[in-house]
Amino acid sequence: MTKISKSVFRVLWVLAGCILLSGAGLFLYMHHLQATLHDELFAHLDEVAQQGVRILNTQIKGDVSSLQSAAAAISTYKNLEDKPWMELLKEETRQNEFKRMAFILPNGVAYLSDGFLINLAHRDYFHQGLLGLPAISGPLTDAVDQGTAIILSVPVTGPDNQVRGVLIAAHPTDMYGKLIASDSFQGKGYSLIVKSNGDKVAVSAASRTDPQASNIFQSAWNQQLDLDGSMRKAMQEGKSGTIRFFRPGEGWLYVSYVPVGINDWYFLSVVPEAVATQKTKNLLYLSLILCGTGFLVFIILLVYIYRQNSRNHAALYQAAYIDPVLQRPNWAKVRQEIADFLPQTQDPYAFVVFDINKFKVVNDRWGYPKANELLQYIASILEEDLQDGELFSRVQADTFALLLHMQEPEKLKNRLELLNEKIVNYPPAVKEHLQLILSFGVCPVQSQCSPSELFLRAVLARDTIKGNYNDIVGFYDENLRQHLMQEQTIENNMEEALAKREFSLLLAPIRDLDGTPTAAEEHTIWLANGKQPIDTELFLSVFTKNGFISRLDTYMAEEACRILKKWKEAKIQPVPIALNISAASLRSPYFPTVLQQLIRQYEVPANQLILQVSPRTDPSDVPLLRQLAQRLHKEGFKLALNHFGRGTISLDLIQTLPLDMVIMEGEFIKELGDNPKILPILESFLTMAKKLNIHLVFEGVQSEKQLHLLRQLGPSWWTGPLAGAPVQAEHFFTDLSTEQENKSS
Secondary structure: OHHHHHHHHHHHHHHHHHHHHHHHHHHHHHHHHHHHHHHHHHHHHHHHHHHHHHHHHHHHHHHHHHHHHHHHHHHOOOOOOOOOOHHHHHHHHHHHOOOEEEEEOOOOEEEEOOOOEEEOOOOHHHHHHHOOOOEEOOOEEOOOOOOEEEEEEEEEEOOOOOEEEEEEEEEEHHHHHHHOOOOOOOOOOEEEEEEOOOEEEEEOOOOOOOOOOOEHHHOHHHOOOOOOOHHHHHHHOOOOEEEEEEEOOOEEEEEEEEEOOOOOEEEEEEEEHHHHOHHHHHHHHHHHHHHHHOHHHHHHHHHHHHHHHHHHHHHHHHHHHEOOOOOOEOHHHHHHHHHHHHHHOOOOEEEEEEEEOOHHHHHHHHOHHHHHHHHHHHHHHHHHHOOOOOEEEEEEOOEEEEEEEOOOHHHHHHHHHHHHHHHHOOHHHHHOOOOOOEEEEEEEOOOOOOHHHHHHHHHHHHHHHOOOOOOOEEEOOHHHHHHHHHHHHHHHHHHHHHHOOOEEEEEEEEEEOOOOEEEEEEEEEEEEOOOEEEOHHHHHHHHHHHOOHHHHHHHHHHHHHHHHHHHHHOOOOOOOEEEEOOHHHHHOOOHHHHHHHHHHHHOOOHHHEEEEEOOOOOHHHHHHHHHHHHHHHHOOOEEEEEEEOOOOOHHHHHHHOOOOEEEEOHHHHHOOOOOOOHHHHHHHHHHHHHHHOOEEEEOOOOOHHHHHHHHHHOOOEEOOOOOOOOEEHHHHHHHHHHHHHHHHO
């Protein structure tokens, strides 16, 4: 019995020792685990706050960038008092979803985009703008609707860097609240923006803060917040951190605070401890169970931790590298793969970017779920088409990027056209008669270019053919880059050039068969700074694309009226001036009124202006053109069809419009005397012109032989090198004067 007792005693001591050792090990383990999870929790809280800061900074930087772009546009206006910028403010307000925008003159008077006029001379951001500094205000009372808003402001400077005014934009504070709304911690966490002294700037909708207190440190709800003042001190010093405090009715809370980098703002992320530490508690309880059940449970714990880590890793990978619509690697992942792959290969590759023209129409018509099905269909087509060593990804919305093996341009173009055919034959689109039009940009891969640079160059190539239904593939080269830079330079200088009257009107004589000038044809040149000539075809194509061509038309019409008035004052019998009129002007219902004002201002007869219409007119514009032409003709202006034979609707325009003149394409004269078919064609045109009472003008006459053949055909007018090169208006005036004097003598 004694031996048994001693044995039991020894077993109890061993058991007690094991229990003590196990308890000590368990205590150390749990203490270490709790500390680790606590650090992880703080790191996660800090990351949530940092993410909120990034979102806020991205929004504000984007808004400031938009403001600076608008300010740059406003700075180009010569006279700001007439409010030429008002439409720009309205458009920028709509595009950027501002509450409103305003332009403040140096005297403090602000013109709001929604039509109000107020004085903001007392606002700090206005004074900072006058000093040439951008600014972002705290919450301010809106002078219009008494709501609260945050104001962003930038100075508007002139060419001399003098501040001409301040451009501002307002966002309601609740917009920033929505922006920083966090769905972390099962949606039970919330965020707010405060100043370093604790004053509230913006709060998310789910924020549980004292509505009666404007300062978080002065709220009755937060009596135990920052009892030792460490948080306030850290915020005053621009530091970040995390604290824990107790709030009656809610319990313990964690607060992570991070400086925003704007003014003295701080981003606060708040989460209840019960939610934040739930995972920690679960793991601790599980650890106790595992230790109590032995080695098997310990193995289960290891498996559980491994699976948890795998899930977290998978979730992070899904969020960082998987496209949520396509469920395939996203642009961030593919871009990194391209950057790693290209330096290791010697094979030639091409970078391709394409998108669907007017994809917003597809979204509006089908809705996002069905439009996403189209994007998934495109991804499946690309996946089937791609070869080994090729990659693709959706960059954003409907924009896709591809890395393809480089082939001869024509072969690569054929491959992309076949790819286009598969995509546009998407069955639901075909069934609903929805035409899908794709535009491809191709940039050959160069070793020194990053994926982002290749993407931008491919986008430039795509934009050169965007909207062109006949050619859907554009290639990038240095000529394109230079061409785009030239176009940008033209757009940057066109307003100033018009204001400085750098555009000149040259006149080329149109003669009858006797050699007498019967009209003068306009040719436009642009001398930058009065010296450097700009390529005419280039700047006219740029003006046609951006709509500036209609202003140039008005300018040239006024120049023509000046010349006609000068001739009249010099008592020289004037000849009509033929002006080239763009399609943009012909679409404008105000253009006839502008012409009437000009001829009244300069006391010029309407029949001294010949308005030349291009045969490249869009067929859809013909009804409007017919109506406008009849009005102009009725008011006395002469009408001409230019370059007859070049466009596809030339004959339609002849039978549709009340024409006084038809100018034949120069190719007819070029082959006159060499091509036997040309002579009967011209004879038929002359017969048609005679019956329609239209003057026929032949372009491109270069030799006496060509002129001799024209005289044999019958009555007509002619122009070209033999008639005289285009000259400045004053030289044409001198030449015309001399000719009339010689003729009279």
